[in-house]
Amino acid sequence: MNYSLSYQDNNHGQPTVVFLHGMAGSSRYWQPVISQLPPTYRTICLDLLGFGHSPKPASIDYSYEDHLQAITATLDQLTPTNPIILVGHSMGALLAFRLANRQPNRVRHLILISLPLFFSPEEAKHELTRGRWLLRITYYGPTSRLLCNTICANPILGPWVYRHLFPHMPADIANDIRLHTWTSYDRSRHQIIEHQTARQDLENVASSTTILMGQNDQFYSTRSRRFKHQTPTAKLVVADGGHHLPLEQPQLVAGIIQQKSAGQTI
Numbered sequence: 001m002n003y004s005l006s007y008q009d010n011n012h013g014q015p016t017v018v019f020l021h022g023m024a025g026s027s028r029y030w031q032p033v034i035s036q037l038p039p040t041y042r043t044i045c046l047d048l049l050g051f052g053h054s055p056k057p058a059s060i061d062y063s064y065e066d067h068l069q070a071i072t073a074t075l076d077q078l079t080p081t082n083p084i085i086l087v088g089h090s091m092g093a094l095l096a097f098r099l100a101n102r103q104p105n106r107v108r109h110l111i112l113i114s115l116p117l118f119f120s121p122e123e124a125k126h127e128l129t130r131g132r133w134l135l136r137i138t139y140y141g142p143t144s145r146l147l148c149n150t151i152c153a154n155p156i157l158g159p160w161v162y163r164h165l166f167p168h169m170p171a172d173i174a175n176d177i178r179l180h181t182w183t184s185y186d187r188s189r190h191q192i193i194e195h196q197t198a199r200q201d202l203e204n205v206a207s208s209t210t211i212l213m214g215q216n217d218q219f220y221s222t223r224s225r226r227f228k229h230q231t232p233t234a235k236l237v238v239a240d241g242g243h244h245l246p247l248e249q250p251q252l253v254a255g256i257i258q259q260k261s262a263g264q265t266i
Contacts, residue, residue: 002073005046006053009078013040015108015261016080020071021045022090022114023193024185026052026176029089033246036254041261044078046071048092050184052176062187064197067095068102075106083108085261086207087253089246090114091192097201104206109260113212113253114243116219117202121194127219128193139189145182152178169247202234209234210256214241214248 008027017037021029027045034043047054049070050062060066075084086107088096093112100107118124129135137143151158158178159171166174213220215238237256241248 003049003055003057003070004077005049005055005070005074007047007074007078008043008045010039010041010043013042014081015085016042016044017085017087017257017261018075018080019043019045020086020088020092020096021048021051022088022092023189024051024177024180025089025092026173026179028052028173028176030087030246031170031173032250033087033253033257036251037257041257042080044075044080046074047179048095048188050188051180053179056181056184058181058183060187061191062184063191064095064098067188067192068099071095071099072103082106085109085111085257087111087257088113088115090116090243091188094192094196094198097205098197100207100209101201101204107207110205110207110209111212111253111256111260112209113245114214114217114219115198115211116193116196117198118194118196119199121190124194124196130218145186148180148182148185152180152182154178168244173247205234208260210237210260211235212237212239212245212253212256214239214243214245216240216242218243 006027019030021027027047030045037043049067050056083106086096086100093115096110097112100110118127129139138147151161159175162174162177163171211234239245239249239252246253
């Protein structure tokens with residue numbers, strides 16, 4: 001079954017830029033970047049399946065196939081002029097990478113921000129939790145499920161908790177973090193991040209690709225070496241910042257989008 005995703009679309013202009021947020025994010029995540037783009041650009045921000053205001057079916061695996069079917073069905077419905085500039089952050093970068101490799105004629109340029117490249121599920125789990133027991137029980141298992149079901153389902157407690165956990169985020173963006181279910185979070189993390197296809201995608205990438213990483217991102221040191229080894233044709237850009245560069249450096253992200261839309265090198 002194909003699901004139509006919730007989205008924000010200014011529905012005018014060229015080029016068309018499509019944005020895919022990361023884990024537990026929403027279409028609202030891209031507001032700081034969009035505010036830096038010329039108003040003549042058409043911008044489409046999707047709520048990924050299971051997140052934001054998109055459907056959250058409990059019966060699916062939240063696999064690459066599930067996510068990409070929903071993304072493709074929604075873009076087909078919106079009929080953006082091809083090819084598009086596709087921008088993804090974190091888990092959204094993994095999905096953008098796979099979509100571009102499956103449908104290279106759809107994507108003019110690919111911008112991958114804070115791409116979480118792991119070579120095995122075990123490495124992913126260790127890196128995500130940084131070997132700390134508190135993070136392990138927060139991200140995995142029955143404690144994580146209890147926290148998610150308690151916080152996400154509470155319209156008063158949830159926004160308060162996430163505003164305090166992520167004080168660097170604008171309040172409305174932090175509030176949207178709770179708009180998921182345990183099923184959509186747990187299965188997406190397992191299927192997309194832990195059992196990712198990025199290594200194969202790196203070897204087969206056909207679209208013009210820019211990889212943007214923050215030098216303070218916890219994954220930067222190991223990822224940067226792998227990007228240089230795995231993707232000699234992709235452009236790696238290292239910026240001052242952490243994992244959330246669209247919030248920390250929105251003008252930089254918007255500038256890269258404008259450069260690539262004009263066919264310029266970075």
